[in-house]
Amino acid sequence: MTETTLRLENVDKFYGPIGRGVHAVKDVSMRVDRGDIVALLGSSGCGKTSTLRMIAGFEAVSRGAIYIAGRQVHTLPPVKRNVAMAFEGYSLYPPLTVRENIAFALKSSRARAPEVAARVDEVAAMLEITNILDRYPNSISGGQQQRASLARALIRDADLHLLDEPMGQLEPQLRTLLRGRLKHFIKERGLTAILVTHDQTEANALADKIAVMEAGELQQYASPAEIKERPANLFTGTFVGEPPMNVFPATASHLGDRIHLDLEGGLDLVYPESAFAPTVRAAMLARRQVMIGVRPYAVRRGEGGATATVLANQWLGDQSHIAARFAGGTIVLVEHDRAALQEGERIAVRLAPDDLHIFDPETGCAMSHGREAA
Amino acid sequence: MDTMSPLERVLRGIAITLVILFFMFPIFWIFLMSFQTNETILRVPPSIVFEPTIANYQALLTGRLETAAGTLEIRFMRNLFNSLFLSTASVALALVLGIPAAYAFARLKFRGSEEIAFTLLSFRFAPPLLVLLPLVIYFQQIGLANTYIGLIWVYQLICLPLILWIVRGYFEDIPADIEHAYRIAGHRWFTTFRKVALPLAGPGIAAAGLLAFIFAWNNFIFALVLASADKQPVTVGALAFVTASGIQFGQIAAAIVLSIAPVFALALYAQRYLVEGLSLGAVKG
Known part of the structure; x- marks a missing residue:
């Protein structure tokens, strides 16, 4: 039997008082197996980022439970959840160079300096940012910042890697190239990743399973082929597929x-x-x-x-x-x-x-x- | 600037000169006054040609004021020290209290947070005279009247809201995800606050601190009522120059020059730092 890395059990998110506030995530339950890449796919405001942030620990879970690697984590602070995350807004620390930004993710892991350097170089080469490692975040483009932010998440040895729109800012050609490399990188290391995206091509290309979300509800959670061939409902049927059904x-x-x-x-x-x-x-x-x-x-x-x-x-x-x-x-x-x-x-x-x-x-x-x- | 025609450049130069003259002339005139005797100051018409004297400064530094009616003891240097001590201590306390509070208001959304923040700001609306009388009575009862602690406490009415609101804005401008990224990489929130939020808000904290310092330094009414001679800052101490034998304009001017000097120096020094810091991240900080 495969090992479950992440389990969401009847997770609800209200912004504001429970029952009266904005109901952003509604009763979502799902499992992610170890080594899988799962895409949370949906339009803006569908609850996918809220779900991701609850897993990371930046939003409180209003109801329900979250387990990572068998531990109940939804009451733990982010530092104790052993997850890595690439943020949609990049969130690089301005006073540090790109290299230092990527490396600081490893600071608390007690890795030795030569090993840290080797790993930074490896992940930077994979994401084509070797040439900007010594520059500061404010002097590089949005696409480069995004890759630096992605590198900072991927370099970690975490139970779970959370990637919020990791390729939204990249040019189409680079995106296609990096998609392939990213998938290879994740699979080769046996990482488990959850990817939030509104781009179905990205979800199809990267993910083993796609969780389609709309209006806070999980509409369907299945492989890309299954979602295409056997959409569970009208929403999934018309949302996934280009042009639409x-x-x-x-x-x-x-x-x-x-x-x-x-x-x-x-x-x-x-x-x-x-x-x-x-x-x-x-x-x-x-x-x-x-x-x-x-x-x-x-x-x-x-x-x-x-x-x-x-x-x-x-x-x-x-x-x-x-x-x-x-x-x-x-x-x-x-x-x-x-x-x-x-x-x-x-x-x-x-x-x-x-x-x-x-x-x-x-x-x-x-x-x-x-x-x-x- | 490159696209300006010569005429525009000249007009702009004239406009800037006028503004500088308008704002700097009183300071310049006071500076000149501080080197004159009462007689040359008060002559009609006034002239910028005079024989400079340092008697005014001598009087302030030695604490002995020679007037037509005799020699007066003045405590200007003591007042200057009081100003420095009161302002510095007040700002330091306000920073210690205000920065964590500003961070909480910026980052945590809790019930009543806006109301509390607004209440703190509203201390700035109330005319000081309104609260002074009850304050004096309370302070006398609990023994805080005419103490440095009491004054520093009251100065929080000036400093704390200022620092809280300015620094809060700076914290809000830092994307929360920068801190999140640091926290998820294995750091506790307090470490994150210290290592990420504080340095990034540094320019804002400096600006707020500087502003609060100036406001505290310039305060007159609280100190007038709550402090006796040995605790009074320069703003109140300057009243001593209104003597039985007339107003000592020369000494007042010299006192002003001496009392704005520290703030002026601080502002000049901090200005360089502020501009540098505001180009966040372009320099290694």
Whole structure:
């Protein structure tokens, strides 16, 4: 069995009095296994940074418990939690050089000077900041400060490394390069890391598991592939994925041996009974009103499909993004070839049953993904 | 500056000169007065040509004031010492009390923190005359009237709010995460306060201390009422120059020159440090 490094148990965070203040984190429970990289993904104000700061010890836990390496830590000061953290605002100490800033993280660990120097050089080389080690924080760019701050966290031997938006300020090329190196660095040393980000590419590229948060609640906690293929609810489905999932309200009915999904604008999608698992079918028919979702890259053009009218067609150099009027809304298609489509042109789109995600419109919870029940 | 036309440069120079003249002329005139006798000071029309004398300074330093009515004992040097001692001790106490309080107000959000901070500030609104009479009565009852301790205590009304509010602002300007980064690297909060917050707020603390020192130095009314001759600072001691045989303008001017000298020197010295410190982190501190 794998060892659990971090465990959150029903953690709540209120800013202000419990029950009356702003409820920033709602009943979050999760486990992080040793050696895993977990991304907390969500938009601004979703509670991901509050969660991270509660783990670090800079925010009090209003309710619930936090365990790190088997110890209950949520009542301990940060110094006793044995965690390292890279801060979003870099937070380098201005009177010290970058090298001293990185090294001071090791001061209290009683490492010898030559070892400290070697480790600083190693992590600096990994993050491409060797040339600025002797400069002061105020004389380097935001991206360099961010990497220095990241280096200061990574150099530590801690039970848990907390990285708050570690790459937000970097140029895209550098970001891609460093993502690979960072993952390698963390994995090679067997570190456990929690990464807060609003960039899903970063989460997908770095994390073993992604925790999607919204409005203080943990929406889904799963591997990147699972989140893409089996989003737990409408929020995760539409939040993760670029461009976002197409979602339409539909009315389900059963005629003969076929399932009809009636969309707005008189569109009727007809599928054989066998396209849905029996339990899903029963649930859909009992609900009648459902939401259907389909990823843009899963929408196909071809004969026999439902009609849509092209609104825009953008060639991004490696893929086409086509937006079309469909079922009283807009549907987005992604194709890998340059599509020769003009605005106003009619196209036929097919939504294959294997690519359909069915959601309960009231709770937002997923009912099925393709042929399988959720 | 590079984009200014010659005309603008000339106008700016004139404007600066006028401002300097306006503010510095009284000081300059007092400086001249301190080397004159009452007769040359009071002649009409006044002139900046005179025969300088150091008699005024001699009188202050020796404590013997020769007037038409005879020789008067004055305690100017004692007053100067009192001013120095009272101001320094008051500011030191206010720093010891005010810096931790400012840090708490800046970093911890607790119930009533704003109210407490505002109450402390409100000590600066109340006219001193309003609180003086009750204060004198209390102080006489508990034996603090006419003591240095009592005066230093009352001077906290001047120094503490000033230091608290200025230093609080500086603490608030330091990103809390700088301290967090230090704490998470294995340091306790008190070490963090000492090693990170205090040095970074250093320029602010210096500025607040300097300002509080000047305010304490210039205080007149508290010291007038609460201190007798041997505890009085120069502001009150200067009243001794209003004698039965007339006002000793020369000595007053000399007393002013001597009494602003320490503050002036302090301000000049600290100004260099303040400017340097305010470019936070650009220099190794």
